Amino acid sequence: xxxxxxKFGAYWLGKLERLGRATLFLFHLVAALASLVxxxxxxxxxxxxxxxxxxxxVLVSGLFVGMVLSLQFYNTLIDFGxxxxxxxxxxxxxxxxxxxxxxxxxxxxRAGSAMTAEIGLMKATEQLSGLEMMAVDPFKRVFAPRFxxxxxxxxxxxxxxxxxxxxxxxxxxxxxxxxxxxxYWSQMHSSVSFTHDVxxxxxxxxxxxxxxxxxxxxxxxxxxxxxxxxxxxxxxxxVYSSLAILGLDFLLTAVMF
Amino acid sequence: xxxxxxxxxxxxxxxxxxxxNAIFRGLSVDIPRGKVTTILGPSGTGKTTLLKxxxxxxxxxxxxxxxxxxxxGELSRNKLYDLRKRMGMLxxxxxxxxxxxxFENVAYxxxxxxxxxxxxxxxxxxxxxxxxxxxxxxxxxxxxxxxGMARRAALARALVFxxxxxxxxxxxxxxxxxxxxxxxELIQTVNTALGLTSLMVSHDLEEAMSISDYLVVIxxxxxxxxxxxxxxxxxxxxxxQQFLQGKPDGPVPFQAPAPDYEAQLLGKL
Numbered sequence: 001x002x003x004x005x006x007k008f009g010a011y012w013l014g015k016l017e018r019l020g021r022a023t024l025f026l027f028h029l030v031a032a033l034a035s036l037v038x039x040x041x042x043x044x045x046x047x048x049x050x051x052x053x054x055x056x057x058v059l060v061s062g063l064f065v066g067m068v069l070s071l072q073f074y075n076t077l078i079d080f081g082x083x084x085x086x087x088x089x090x091x092x093x094x095x096x097x098x099x100x101x102x103x104x105x106x107x108x109x110r111a112g113s114a115m116t117a118e119i120g121l122m123k124a125t126e127q128l129s130g131l132e133m134m135a136v137d138p139f140k141r142v143f144a145p146r147f148x149x150x151x152x153x154x155x156x157x158x159x160x161x162x163x164x165x166x167x168x169x170x171x172x173x174x175x176x177x178x179x180x181x182x183x184y185w186s187q188m189h190s191s192v193s194f195t196h197d198v199x200x201x202x203x204x205x206x207x208x209x210x211x212x213x214x215x216x217x218x219x220x221x222x223x224x225x226x227x228x229x230x231x232x233x234x235x236x237x238x239v240y241s242s243l244a245i246l247g248l249d250f251l252l253t254a255v256m257f
Numbered sequence: 258x259x260x261x262x263x264x265x266x267x268x269x270x271x272x273x274x275x276x277x278n279a280i281f282r283g284l285s286v287d288i289p290r291g292k293v294t295t296i297l298g299p300s301g302t303g304k305t306t307l308l309k310x311x312x313x314x315x316x317x318x319x320x321x322x323x324x325x326x327x328x329x330g331e332l333s334r335n336k337l338y339d340l341r342k343r344m345g346m347l348x349x350x351x352x353x354x355x356x357x358x359x360f361e362n363v364a365y366x367x368x369x370x371x372x373x374x375x376x377x378x379x380x381x382x383x384x385x386x387x388x389x390x391x392x393x394x395x396x397x398x399x400x401x402x403x404x405g406m407a408r409r410a411a412l413a414r415a416l417v418f419x420x421x422x423x424x425x426x427x428x429x430x431x432x433x434x435x436x437x438x439x440x441x442e443l444i445q446t447v448n449t450a451l452g453l454t455s456l457m458v459s460h461d462l463e464e465a466m467s468i469s470d471y472l473v474v475i476x477x478x479x480x481x482x483x484x485x486x487x488x489x490x491x492x493x494x495x496x497x498q499q500f501l502q503g504k505p506d507g508p509v510p511f512q513a514p515a516p517d518y519e520a521q522l523l524g525k526l
Contacts, residue, residue, distance in 0.1 A: 126349070126352040129309075129348065130348055132341070133341055133345075134341070135341040136365075
């Protein structure tokens with residue numbers, strides 16, 4: 001019994017110690033952001049790697065999610081003669097919840113895992129040590145550009161996800177199922193608030209971008225520098241990021257709406 | 258700051274552990290200025306760890322490492338980075354940045370730390386690449402280089418800032434005879450031509466002895482013996498003779514520490 005308690009305690013102490021290390025890592029990361037003022041090209045390169053390269057999967061997913069939402073809402077609302085409200089429900093669902101959440105999950109799987117693997121491999125092949133020995137701070141040159149790029153890219157991708165989703169909803173609801181086009185857009189226009197719905201959705205995107213980038217970069221930098229270590233770190237990035245997004249989404253929704 | 262002939266690196270009573278495993282237990286050694294010094298020792302004795310500690314990447318539990326009059330453990334981050342600009346390090350893997358070409362890898366420290374015009378950077382990089390025989394490979398990516406070429410490119414990068422010392426981590430491991438010969442020649446040439454101090458860790462005895470002025474043998478966290486290659490060859494220490502001749506058994510036992518063999522086989526344990 002005492003052996004079990006010892007292992008249980010050691011396990012949680014290890015987890016807490018790692019959380020503390022991740023927090024210190026975050027402070028160091030935020031402090032290094034100022035260096036990007038002198039080297040904006042590093043940020044642009046990472047915006048392309050994590051933002052532009054994730055765009056196609058986000059747009060395709062957004063289109064299909066919008067189409068499915070439109071179909072489901074139509075099938076339910078038609079029983080009550082309220083099918084004109086399809087546009088409103090599609091837009092609110094996307095802008096408030098699915099846009100930031102699904103984009104966050106896709107971003108963690110596509111860009112977050114890539115960041116972890118890249119940084120982990122840089123550690124395993126001594127590139128990070130090499131930078132330090134050249135008197136170059138990896139926080140300024142490697143970590144900070146990726147962190148800021150994720151923070152900026154995710155809310156923009158979420159906005160595009162929602163926009164394409166509304167188009168997909170229109171395609172199915174109006175073009176296929178015959179909902180009146182004027183009703184689709186006017187109901188949406190009158191029910192969706194820019195400040196309350198769209199801006200809060202963007203705030204969610206910013207929070208998810210912050211958390212996913214932090215987790216991805218920390219896991220890469222903290223991994224055991226072997227092929228197995230990098231593989232485990234990449235898996236942890238996707239799992240922790242996904243759980244963090246879903247948990248934070250509940251908290252943010254409870255506060256915002 | 259320091260006089261000619263004085264040791265460039267002075268290590269005193271160094272202690273360092275990884276978990277419960279003590280790597281250094283009071284290690285003290287001087288690395289002479291302007292010479293090629295090799296640190297020898299069995300695998301796992303902390304040779305690479307020692308290089309990382311001299312470069313300030315790892316902190317000692319106690320003891321001191323003084324490089325050119327500066328105590329590495331007590332330097333602020335900025336001063337440590339200033340010191341590192343005067344040190345070059347050749348990693349075992351080369352540690353080239355994989356998203357940059359060979360030319361850009363060598364130019365990297367110059368672009369990071371200077372505002373030199375592009376034409377001057379180009380000249381400096383081409384001169385260093387020519388010195389290591391890779392001017393023709395300047396546009397290659399690191400993935401296109403052989404192991405030996407990658408180390409030569411990394412050597413060019415380590416030299417581009419004209420350091421006062423250069424550290425080599427196992428430079429000969431996994432090299433074919435031609436690459437080995439090229440690296441031996443280069444290490445000797447840069448040491449004499451540029452007048453720098455070379456510190457190498459290796460367990461390739463023959464090669465290390467052929468180019469080193471001074472050898473330091475470490476084991477179990479302390480210096481076992483130090484001296485010129487001739488002094489080491491004539492050492493009366495059984496340990497040194499076992500190490501130099503590669504005998505499988507001796508003061509360093511073939512068997513890992515284990516309980517009594519007979520008792521274990523008879524199930525008496």
